């Protein structure tokens with residue numbers, strides 16, 4: 001059992017970062033104590049939060065009443081004795097080692113022995129702060145990114161003496177507050193700043209060397225990395241001295257290559273912002289882009305080689321934290337290892353640096369990026385989907401890696417398999433872009449093969465010798481919900497949500513969803529979910545048997561272990577009656593009424609508002625997809641599961657080749673309402 005249960009949070013320092021971190025915790029429904037030096041500073045911090053929330057109301061992210069609710073969960077104080085009951089403290093005071101040490105000494109005195117103490121430092125070692133506390137094993141790093149209430153990324157940093165259980169508990173607490181955690185070693189710049197700071201620094205070096213002017217470097221960097229803001233604008237926004245400080249730290253700890261460019265020092269001395277206006281000299285694009293890419297390729301390979309972070313976390317850091325459209329390793333593989341070596345050599349060779357082995361040894365296929373990882377702990381295999389920026393949507397590449405990971409885990413035996421994922425969502429279905437591209441080319445075979453392969457691997461998720469548990473911590477949509485359904489057990493967090501939105505985009509769930517759902521919750525409620533696309537929260541899903549357990553984040557892993565101990569699933573009885581009186585009306589309605597009757601307005605709702613709502617939703621879906629779904633539901637339900645799955649798969653051609661499928665999925669990608677074909681009058 002994890003001794004660290006995190007319910008109560010505290011944040012020390014109510015400045016830019018601390019107020020944002022506290023805001024996020026409170027917005028996620030958790031109580032948080034916000035501490036600063038005196039009451040005036042506390043009030044200033046609360047004021048920053050109020051202002052940010054009010055802006056959120058203007059942007060319709062929050063409703064006005066939510067502002068007071070969120071603020072109501074934040075208790076501001078300058079009295080440290082109020083920290084005696086908190087479970088996780090995040091320190092976000094000035095970036096000054098002595099000030100931070102003072103804070104950790106004091107936290108060591110006032111907090112309870114099991115409290116986890118975290119620092120948001122950008123440039124100090126976590127171990128140096130841990131050293132001043134009586135329990136260094138429960139000191140970790142939690143490095144957030146500006147603005148911490150909006151940017152999901154957090155680096156979770158254990159030092160050599162950290163208790164892995166404390167790191168795991170802090171990790172789960174980050175998931176609980178909607179963050180996307182990645183792991184970092186206790187190393188300078190952690191993962192993301194290790195390459196982000198040199199990217200900025202090299203831009204100034206290019207200027208110093210006269211390779212191009214500011215406007216050209218800014219333009220070329222934006223174009224090469226696909227980002228909205230170039231390095232000079234970013235420095236202006238965050239403050240130029242911060243970049244100098246960051247480069248100084250890296251240069252001091254790592255190598256002269258990381259040390260600040262002369263122009264960066266001079267700019268800070270002169271003060272003011274960079275002027276990046278003017279027309280770019282497009283002939284200098286390659287010179288700038290090649291150098292910046294070379295630097296990023298070198299640093300990223302080096303940090304992975306030093307085990308500061310993984311290839312995958314390096315890319316996730318860029319996608320989620322920096323909002324780059326492609327991660328460094330993705331870009332490296334696109335450029336090709338051969339050229340990446342040339343670019344890196346040209347960029348860092350003059351500094352006397354050698355290329356890391358990872359880059360030197362990369363073959364023509366590049367450096368493998370595990371969109372799905374397999375880790376074995378305690379004889380339990382953890383298959384983890386690792387595409388948080390795409391909400392872990394399944395595409396051909398991740399699908400194939402998922403198959404391989406599951407097969408490998410199965411082959412190795414052990415106590416069981418856990419299917420889990422990184423980021424806010426569990427799995428948000430299949431990659432619709434892939435479907436659209438094929439339909440536009442009028443090719444259905446790749447779609448069929450994708451679904452057939454998906455069905456095949458999902459078949460391996462239950463009924464095997466070891467149990468398989470889906471650890472659904474967030475949104476499970478379409479193919480993601482089907483993945484969970486295919487497992488022996490579904491353990492959900494309170495943030496889990498399940499929905500089958502397919503008929504709203506002109507198709508039906510084709511990875512076993514129609515058949516396994518009907519067998520798990522009964523045919524009428526399965527029809528209700530697939531015809532309406534209704535989203536169920538975890539508690540409701542539990543109430544109708546769509547998941548087996550709902551456990552708070554702090555107990556989620558224990559609940560997974562308990563589910564594994566139950567062993568593989570035998571036969572799950574198919575419900576023959578509604579799960580409770582409150583479900584009777586829906587059960588009866590979808591037992592008795594056909595899609596045609598519902599669409600024609602002939603199905604009697606008896607003015608029941610829940611049924612009215614369901615009918616309204618059904619009418620927004622593709623009539624063709626609904627009819628196809630109904631057919632596979634009704635026919636499949638009478639067949640053994642294997643045959644029913646075959647039927648579902650074979651029906652996909654008809655549903656995908658109807659114009660509603662292309663229209664529905666295109667509308668989704670274009671962010672508009674689809675216009676489906678009306679049913680022909682019979």
Ligand SMILES: NC(=O)c1ccc[n+]([C@@H]2O[C@H](COP(=O)([O-])OP(=O)(O)OC[C@H]3O[C@@H](n4cnc5c(N)ncnc54)[C@H](O)[C@@H]3O)[C@@H](O)[C@H]2O)c1
Pocket residue numbers: 012013014015016017018035036037041091092093094095096099102103120121122123143144145146
């Ligand atoms: N700003 C960023 O983009 C960013 C990103 C990641 C990490 N960080 C790190 O976060 C930390 C905070 O940065 P910031 O930008 O929010 O700074 P800030 O100056 O805006 O806020 C610091 C706050 O800490 C308070 N404080 C100082 N000493 C204190 C003490 N002894 N006890 C209680 N409160 C105290 C100050 O009154 C102030 O309100 C730093 O370690 C920084 O490196 C910053």
